[in-house]
Amino acid sequence: MPFSPEPGTATPRTQREWWRDAVIYQIYVRSFADSDGDGEGDLPGIRSRLPELAALGVDAVWLTPFYVSPLADGGYDVADYRDVDPRFGTLADFDALTAAAHDLGLRVIIDVVPNHTSSAHRWFREAAAAEPGDPVRSRYIFRPGRGAAGEEPPNNWNSIFGGPAWTRLKRPDGTPEEWYLHLFDAEQPDLNWTSAEVHAEFDDVLRFWLDRGVDGFRIDVAHGMVKDAALPDIAEGQKADLLDGTTRLPYFDQEGVHEIYRRWRTIADSYPGQRALVAEAWVEDAERVARYLRPDELHQAFNFEYLQAGWDPRRVREVVDRSLASNGAVGAPTTWVLSNHDVTRHVTRFGGGATGLRRSLAATLLTLALPGSAYLYQGEELGLPEVTDLPEDALQDPTWERSGRTERGRDGCRVPLPWEGAEPPFGFGPAGTVPWLPVPAEWAGLTRAAQRADPGSPLALYTAALRARREAAVGAGDAVEWLDTGPEVLAFRRGAGFACAVNMSGAAAVVPLTGEVLVASGPVEQRADGVVLPADTAVWLRG
Numbered sequence: 001m002p003f004s005p006e007p008g009t010a011t012p013r014t015q016r017e018w019w020r021d022a023v024i025y026q027i028y029v030r031s032f033a034d035s036d037g038d039g040e041g042d043l044p045g046i047r048s049r050l051p052e053l054a055a056l057g058v059d060a061v062w063l064t065p066f067y068v069s070p071l072a073d074g075g076y077d078v079a080d081y082r083d084v085d086p087r088f089g090t091l092a093d094f095d096a097l098t099a100a101a102h103d104l105g106l107r108v109i110i111d112v113v114p115n116h117t118s119s120a121h122r123w124f125r126e127a128a129a130a131e132p133g134d135p136v137r138s139r140y141i142f143r144p145g146r147g148a149a150g151e152e153p154p155n156n157w158n159s160i161f162g163g164p165a166w167t168r169l170k171r172p173d174g175t176p177e178e179w180y181l182h183l184f185d186a187e188q189p190d191l192n193w194t195s196a197e198v199h200a201e202f203d204d205v206l207r208f209w210l211d212r213g214v215d216g217f218r219i220d221v222a223h224g225m226v227k228d229a230a231l232p233d234i235a236e237g238q239k240a241d242l243l244d245g246t247t248r249l250p251y252f253d254q255e256g257v258h259e260i261y262r263r264w265r266t267i268a269d270s271y272p273g274q275r276a277l278v279a280e281a282w283v284e285d286a287e288r289v290a291r292y293l294r295p296d297e298l299h300q301a302f303n304f305e306y307l308q309a310g311w312d313p314r315r316v317r318e319v320v321d322r323s324l325a326s327n328g329a330v331g332a333p334t335t336w337v338l339s340n341h342d343v344t345r346h347v348t349r350f351g352g353g354a355t356g357l358r359r360s361l362a363a364t365l366l367t368l369a370l371p372g373s374a375y376l377y378q379g380e381e382l383g384l385p386e387v388t389d390l391p392e393d394a395l396q397d398p399t400w401e402r403s404g405r406t407e408r409g410r411d412g413c414r415v416p417l418p419w420e421g422a423e424p425p426f427g428f429g430p431a432g433t434v435p436w437l438p439v440p441a442e443w444a445g446l447t448r449a450a451q452r453a454d455p456g457s458p459l460a461l462y463t464a465a466l467r468a469r470r471e472a473a474v475g476a477g478d479a480v481e482w483l484d485t486g487p488e489v490l491a492f493r494r495g496a497g498f499a500c501a502v503n504m505s506g507a508a509a510v511v512p513l514t515g516e517v518l519v520a521s522g523p524v525e526q527r528a529d530g531v532v533l534p535a536d537t538a539v540w541l542r543g
């Protein structure tokens with residue numbers, strides 16, 4: 001149902017806030033659709049395919065960075081926050097995309113990357129050219145080295161992509177001088193969030209895009225901007241892993257980040273039309289996540305504990321209960337997510353092959369049956385697996401080189417989408433396009449066109465589930481009433497009229513639920529005593 005977020009229209013208090021139960025589809029821009037045949041996806045490509053996403057039934061799209069960037073980290077190394085990289089299009093293309101999305105009733109969320117810039121950003125180039133102590137350096141974190149000649153890094157922090165988190169600058173004549181901090185790649189220098197100029201710059205960047213009509217921001221490394229001012233060494237053996245929030249580190253989840261979000265919230269709230277802020281914060285547990293969601297901070301945070309719960313019914317149930325309780329305590333909705341551009345696709349995580357696919361579809365029904373908001377990662381609606389055999393010379397994730405070619409990194413979940421046709425790259429770009437990562441020939445049966453024609457396809461299941469979710473307002477509310485079905489089968493009611501059951505045991509199970517089957521991820525049988533669910537299967541029932 002199209003909406004029109006009219007500028008200047010105050011939202012009636014009674015109107016439900018859209019982000020509380022939205023299904024948000026993540027577009028990895030480089031790999032979604034290529035309009036000009038340069039091998040990389042782009043904004044016009046996205047625009048041309050938006051009707052497919054409206055037909056799928058999502059409420060919003062989240063675009064990964066499309067800003068000017070050398071792409072040292074796929075665009076999470078931004079050289080200009082207020083312009084589109086020519087590879088991805090122009091500002092006019094962005095405006096056209098946003099307008100087309102809004103016409104289709106889709107909201108648009110974009111990434112903001114405030115922890116670091118690209119080393120190609122004007123600020124960093126100025127800082128590198130300046131003398132130690134020059135104020136232009138205070139936008140970043142520069143320090144003299146340790147050791148007699150400053151030859152040791154200022155502390156022992158490691159980059160999340162491997163190797164030290166510090167790189168030493170050299171003068172043009174080769175004389176070494178100060179070191180700068182980069183929690184990620186050396187081409188991603190960390191900003192100094194004690195600088196008023198940095199704060200002012202990002203206030204302005206947010207406004208720039210809010211003025212252009214974006215409906216919200218996904219905040220990259222939202223737990224990372226503020227560092228312990230003493231920059232203390234970490235304990236021997238502590239590791240900075242992006243996906244590990246369980247270790248307390250002096251550069252993650254520091255108290256000072258909350259002040260930034262209080263400010264950003266006032267900026268978002270000063271715009272009409274319910275603009276939303278979502279945190280990518282890999283922090284210790286649901287309670288630490290909820291601290292980002294206090295009423296005057298952010299609207300949502302990715303639920304990475306859920307993503308990491310695996311195919312483990314006890315753990316899943318525990319995470320569901322804990323996240324609902326923690327977020328509920330601050331009045332925030334919970335989000336549910338199974339995949340994104342940083343993790344192995346869940347078909348593969350759940351075992352791969354037919355089993356992995358069956359489980360992943362069952363997990364999707366579970367995810368979409370929970371109260372709150374859900375994130376889908378492009379291609380999961382096609383049941384795409386991780387590509388684990390990309391040729392080494394195709395790998396582009398900085399993790400590959402920085403780990404001394406021991407960790408392949410995240411390219412396997414970023415392979416361009418198959419749209420149609422019988423040959424790679426399956427309509428990703430115009431005829432003759434050579435995609436930036438090779439698309440496996442085995443994906444011929446997984447194209448969107450092939451699945452559109454198949455009522456038993458993953459795409460058909462996602463589409464049916466999203467329609468039923470919307471019709472029954474499944475995302476609304478916050479109560480999950482578990483049924484007593486033993487530890488291996490998860491079953492719950494959501495109010496009187498809707499129930500979901502997932503059989504995570506290795507054998508068929510009878511679940512004492514009756515009513516009309518709304519959607520099922522496999523063949524189910526209804527009997528007088530309940531519904532028979534094969535292993536790795538989920539069902540939704542009404543009544």
Ligand code: BGC
Nearest residue numbers: 073076184220221242280342
């Ligand atoms: C993004 C990653 C990126 C990192 C550094 C993240 O968490 O999701 O893709 O490499 O931030 O910007």
